[in-house]
Amino acid sequence: MSDDFEDVLHAVGPRLRALRRHRGLTLADVAGTTGVSESTLSRLESGQRRASLELLLPLARAYGVPLDDLVGAPRTGDPRIHLSPIRRHGMTFVPLSRRPGGMQAYKMVIPGADPPPVPDHRIHEGHEWLYVLHGNLRLVLGELDLVLPPGEAAEFDTSVPHWLGTADGKPVELLILFGRQGERAHLRARTR
Template identity: 85%
Template sequence: MAGVSDDFEDVLHAVGPRLRALRRARGLTLAELAVTTGVSESTLSRLESGQRRATLELLLPLARAYRVPLDDLVGAPPTGDPRIHLTPIHRHGMTFVPLSRRPGGMQAYKMIIPGDGPREPDHRSHDGCEWLYVLHGQLRLVLGEHDLVLPAGEAAEFDTTLPHWLGSADGNPVELLILFGQHGERAHLRARAAARRR
């Protein structure tokens, strides 16, 4: 666990210089910041010089005064599953941001279709099953002989062995979430809205 505690100490040691740089960038004096935060000028000075250890009690009023998230204020290292790297993939003129990275099973992506005007559908087919949900924009989904327009909030599920194409319906950008099962796994919706009683 030495690596974890080393990271923690590195973050704490960097807080002082980060706070001083932020204050100077905002053009504030220690006296002005003390009035805004309610933290004494001497405490702020010792915090910036590293003579005073950063605590939540001191950092919260500073985050409010600077209007920045606490993580930005202290420069905390990224958290989360280190196996998930949100590195965009550019393919067929679209951007895919992987949201999951486990071998086999369902894969989740955020997909961004640029708003570069209408394009001629280029049908593709491959093994698998796809479930999509439109977050923003108007999606044009061509499935075999069907040509559909899905607005934000609409979802679709289809077998990807059927020739298909996704694009912008109106020439504006489209954002959607995609669940893809390479081996034909399907997204099963189990929750159902209860019938309203009269």
């Protein structure tokens, strides 16, 4: 086995320990989340146990980091982000973040079309924050029927029946932050 490979394996343990401590977690916390025993986690962190894909995948998922970060894989050097649009309910969603779990960021494009007189409300788990970039967004939230022009933002619990669409038949572009477990976007403003 090459020295480079051994160096990578020896660096995994300290990296795991630092990540766990940085998050303020105990071995018991991580064991409860991943299903990996505390003793195995301790041996991994101390270098007494060799890291395997079977152990690293649940840890990467629990810490919300790419597997490459756990093993210290070198960056590719290509700074471009290759986005893969998702089409759902006639709209296009472009994922802007790739972190598993937690808050997710999307650019959403709603095509031009005549808005329905009675929109089909949806509900799901989570919390959403949106910012209109272009066009006029129609946001139906429970009993409220709002029009948001460019530059306006909204935040709401997605368990409230809601619908997003064009207000005037023209395309709409917006940024969306979405937290699956009800995480809210925390906005802080400083006064000068």
